[in-house]
Amino acid sequence: MIKQKGDSMNKIDDGVKNRLLKFLMKDKIGIRRSLLRLFSEVKSCNTVEIYDYLIKQGFHVNYRAVSSMVGQMHSRLGILSFYLTNEHNVYTIKEDYLNIVNMVLIPFSSFDSISRHA
Numbered sequence: 001m002i003k004q005k006g007d008s009m010n011k012i013d014d015g016v017k018n019r020l021l022k023f024l025m026k027d028k029i030g031i032r033r034s035l036l037r038l039f040s041e042v043k044s045c046n047t048v049e050i051y052d053y054l055i056k057q058g059f060h061v062n063y064r065a066v067s068s069m070v071g072q073m074h075s076r077l078g079i080l081s082f083y084l085t086n087e088h089n090v091y092t093i094k095e096d097y098l099n100i101v102n103m104v105l106i107p108f109s110s111f112d113s114i115s116r117h118a
Helices: 007-025 031-042 047-056 063-077 095-117
Strands: 044-046 080-084 089-093
Touching: 007 031, 007 063, 007 095, 031 044, 031 047, 031 063, 031 089, 031 095, 044 047, 047 063, 047 089, 063 080, 063 089, 089 095
Parallel strands: none
Antiparallel strands: 044 089, 080 089
């Protein structure tokens, strides 16, 4: 069997997609979905900005929980990169995974409109 150049990249993409779907299926209140949507829109933000965004979205979370969740997205999902500043970690969605994140969020968009009207 001859492997094509894109075969390994497709496997990586499928792995990321599956991890994202599992990550979102465990999202009981929509916070993970909201966080992914934030990264797909602004591409880069620090932990304080993420915390403020989630509070404004109506989630009752503390700063440490937000930091932990974003760290999990970085280490387990592999879709974020980060760098340190003097004060906070700055997280950026990896360009290679932006389309996958947007694609995975599409089926969950109907949940957003239902929950906003409930």
